[in-house]
Amino acid sequence: MDLKKKQENxxxxxxxxxxxxxxxxxxxxxxxxxxxxxxxxxxxxxxxxGSVGTIPSVESVSRKGTVAVTGRGSEK
Incomplete structure (x- = not known):
């Protein structure tokens, strides 16, 4: 009996x-x-x-005379 209990344990x-x-x-x-x-x-x-950092540079380029991506900028 002890052997069986030991094995179960x-x-x-x-x-x-x-x-x-x-x-x-x-x-x-x-x-x-x-x-x-x-x-x-x-x-x-x-x-x-990094993506947010490129948006201001695109806006600054667009302000110099090209069409703005955001709708802002100088239009000629």
């Missing part, structure tokens, strides 16, 4: 360890995904900032 311990390992794996995966999302957001923010 070992199986239970092994199952608990497998679950703990799986939890650790999922937590690590979560951190990786969050890091990837953060990098993507920063990249997107940089792209948007």
């Amino acid at each position: 070992e199986e239970s311990d092994e199952a608990a360890q497998r679950l703990q390992d799986e939890i650790q794996f999922i937590k690590a995966q979560k951190v990786q995904l969050q890091h990837g999302i953060k990098q993507e957001a920063e990249s997107r923010k940089a792209t948007v900032a």
Whole structure:
């Protein structure tokens, strides 16, 4: 009887360890995904900032006599 209980206890311990390992794996995966999302957001923010930076230069060119993209500028 003691042998059977010992074997069940070992199986239970092994199952608990497998679950703990799986939890650790999922937590690590979560951190990786969050890091990837953060990098993507920063990249997107940089792209948007770069795009916004080109708009004023287009407007300044358009003010010098060409047709404005935004509808502003000098028309001849």
